[in-house]
Amino acid sequence: xxxxxxxxxxxxxxxxxxxxxxxxxxxxxxxxxxxxxxxxxxxxxxxxxxxxxxxxxxxxxxxxxxxxxxxxxxxxxxxxxxxxxxxxxxxxxxxxxxxxxxxxxxxxxxxxxxxxxxxxxxxxxxxxxxxxxxxxxxxxxxxxxxxxxxxxxxxxxxxxxxxxxxxxxxxxxxxxxxxxxxxxxxxxxxxxxxxxxxxxxxxxxxxxxxxxxxxxxxxxxxxxxxxxxxxxxxxxxxxxxxxxxxxxxxxxxxxxxxxxxxxxxxxxxxxxxxxxxxxxxxxxxxxxxxxxxxxxxxxxxxxxxxxxxxxxxxxxxxxxxxxxxxxxxxxxxxxxxxxxxxxxxxxxxxxxxxxxxxxxxxxxxxxxxxxxxxxxxxxxxxxxxxxxxxxxxxxxxxxxxxxxxxxxxxxxxxxxxxxxxxxxxxxxxxxxxxxxxxxxxxxxxxxx
Numbered sequence: 001x002x003x004x005x006x007x008x009x010x011x012x013x014x015x016x017x018x019x020x021x022x023x024x025x026x027x028x029x030x031x032x033x034x035x036x037x038x039x040x041x042x043x044x045x046x047x048x049x050x051x052x053x054x055x056x057x058x059x060x061x062x063x064x065x066x067x068x069x070x071x072x073x074x075x076x077x078x079x080x081x082x083x084x085x086x087x088x089x090x091x092x093x094x095x096x097x098x099x100x101x102x103x104x105x106x107x108x109x110x111x112x113x114x115x116x117x118x119x120x121x122x123x124x125x126x127x128x129x130x131x132x133x134x135x136x137x138x139x140x141x142x143x144x145x146x147x148x149x150x151x152x153x154x155x156x157x158x159x160x161x162x163x164x165x166x167x168x169x170x171x172x173x174x175x176x177x178x179x180x181x182x183x184x185x186x187x188x189x190x191x192x193x194x195x196x197x198x199x200x201x202x203x204x205x206x207x208x209x210x211x212x213x214x215x216x217x218x219x220x221x222x223x224x225x226x227x228x229x230x231x232x233x234x235x236x237x238x239x240x241x242x243x244x245x246x247x248x249x250x251x252x253x254x255x256x257x258x259x260x261x262x263x264x265x266x267x268x269x270x271x272x273x274x275x276x277x278x279x280x281x282x283x284x285x286x287x288x289x290x291x292x293x294x295x296x297x298x299x300x301x302x303x304x305x306x307x308x309x310x311x312x313x314x315x316x317x318x319x320x321x322x323x324x325x326x327x328x329x330x331x332x333x334x335x336x337x338x339x340x341x342x343x344x345x346x347x348x349x350x351x352x353x354x355x356x357x358x359x360x361x362x363x364x365x366x367x368x369x370x371x372x373x374x375x376x377x378x379x380x381x382x383x384x385x386x387x388x389x390x391x392x393x394x395x396x397x398x399x400x401x402x403x404x405x406x407x408x409x410x411x412x413x414x415x416x417x418x419x420x421x422x423x424x425x426x427x428x429x430x431x432x433x434x435x436x437x438x439x440x441x442x443x444x445x446x447x448x
Contacts, residue, residue: 001110001144002108002110002144002145002175003108003109003110003112003113003119003144004106004107004108004109004110004142004143004144004145004146004149004243005106005109005119005122005123005126005141005142005149006105006106006140006141006143006146006149006150006152006153007086007090007104007106007107007138007139007140008103008104008138008139008140008141008150008153009103009104009130009136009137009138009139010046010138010157011043011046012082012102012136013031013042013074013079013102014029014030014031014043014044014045014048015045015136016078016079016082016136017029017072017075017078018045019135019136020078024070024072026047027045027047027068027070028047028048028050028051028066028068028069028070029044029045029047029048029069029070029072030042030043030044030045030048030053030059030062030069030070030071030072031043031044031071031072031074032059032071032073032074033073033074034071039058039059039259040055040056040057040058040059041053041054041055041057041058041059041062042055042074043074048062048066048069051066051069052065052066053065053066053069059071079102079103080102082102082103082134082136083099083102083103085133085134086103086105086134086138087099087105089126089130089133089134090105090107092129093107093109093112093116093125094107094108094109094112094122095108095112096108096243096244096245097243097245098243098244098245099246106146106149106150106243107243108242108243109122119142119172120142120170120172123142123170123172126138126140127170139153139156139171140153140170140171141171141173142170142171142172142173143172143173144173144175144176145178145239145241146241146243147190147191147237147238147239147241148173148178148181148182148237148239149173150191151181151182151185151189151190151191152172152173152181153171154188154189154191155171155181155185158185158186158188158189178236178237178238179213179236179237181237182210182235182236183208183209183210184209184210185208185209185210186207186208186209187201187206187207187208187209187212189209190209190234190235197224197227197231200224204223209235212231212232212235213235213236215232217229217232251344251345251346251348252279252282252283252290252344252345252346252348253342253343253344253345254275254278254342254343255342256274256275256340256341256342257339257340258271258338258339258340261299261300261337261338261339262337263332263335263337263338268328268338268341269325269328272295272324272325272341272343273317273321275324275341275343276317276320276321276323276324276343277320279320279345280315280316280317280320283315283345283348284315288315288348288349289311289315289348289349290311290315290320290345290346290347290348291310291311291312291346291347291348292308292309292310292311292345292346292347293308293309293311293320293323293327293343293344293345294306294307294309294343294344294345295307295308295309295327295328295331295341295342295343295344296331296341296342296344297332297340297341297342298338298339298340298341298342299334299336299337299338300336300337300338300339302339303334303336305331305332305333305334306331307330307331309323309324309326309327309330311323320345324343328341
């Protein structure tokens with residue numbers, strides 16, 4: 001029987017800010033990006049929630065509602081460092097951990113009862129250990145799957161007051177009681193419920209999870225398509241998704257929300273290139289290759305358009321960037337400004353795939369001639385050092401990754417060719433790189 005824990009520190013980011021600056025602990029605090037034309041609240045303290053503020057609210061509106069509001073910029077380094085410290089504690093109790101953003105994680109304790117005891121005891125020990133070592137509390141949802149363990153915390157905070165927290169740190173849903181637990185809960189308790197689907201459910205005056213669970217699958221599919229089947233299963237507490245470590249996850253996704261809506265390709269294309277580079281670094285770091293790239297564009301009217309592009313084991317940044325631009329060209333069918341862009345890589349596999357046995361099939365005579373010709377050419381190149389061979393795209397990518405790892409992401413910048421600025425001129429462009437000892441696997445050809 002599965003035992004899944006969901007760890008959710010309440011008000012994680014604002015709690016950390018209060019640990020760094022004790023003067024902020026009892027003040028209404030919001031975290032938002034500074035200098036953005038359309039800055040929205042990313043996280044709130046319990047005191048700010050009591051004032052009626054919600055995440056996603058524009059900062060200007062929040063400051064009108066709460067005159068004492070303190071707005072601080074996000075500190076990703078602090079949140080990441082605290083998340084790593086938290087995961088070091090979680091690894092002592094769980095063999096499989098699936099991180100879900102800063103400070104949040106799923107833990108699979110299946111088969112560990114003999115070693116650590118029942119999951120309730122493990123959750124209690126986790127809470128005491130985190131509070132003692134990191135000085136902030138955590139809420140732990142315990143259930144037989146990921147959906148219900150996360151919904152248990154959301155349901156408790158629905159009834160825990162306006163501050164979004166409660167005195168319950170351990171929330172346990174016994175196996176077999178998933179449907180009974182979810183039935184009287186509002187639909188907001190279901191995690192990852194699409195906003196469009198929630199709007200349609202409101203139109204049908206459905207407010208409770210149990211009301212959706214009683215509807216037949218065919219009726220839900222008639223309204224929501226294939227998503228209706230998943231909606232009904234989750235309304236009944238059924239969730240077969242396994243807890244996957246980052247090395248086992250089959251999807252990489254990055255989302256970028258623009259500070260101001262725009263449809264300027266000069267702004268959108270560099271963003272797509274930056275997202276592609278970050279996804280490419282993740283692939284190469286784990287020696288994986290992607291089979292498909294999916295782009296989702298959200299417009300100023302909050303409508304979304306999604307397009308997918310197949311990939312042939314893409315790993316290099318140039319391949320991913322080109323695929324992202326092609327997907328955006330297919331998705332950009334509206335004249336509205338773009339609000340956010342999301343890139344997803346799925347169908348991941350090992351980078352070194354097995355070659356096709358029958359690809360490029362040759363006859364025995366032709367194959368023999370090619371082998372003999374190859375031996376002759378290799379004999380003629382005995383005096384030619386291998387270092388003089390021109391580097392390929394993979395070698396160039398390896399050198400770029402090495403420079404980024406040593407000097408940071410801003411060490412190299414893509415420039416505009418002179419031919420694009422001045423069509424009448426035909427000068428050769430030269431890129432100056434920082435002086436760095438390239439890896440031994442990288443070869444540079446000197447210009448003659």
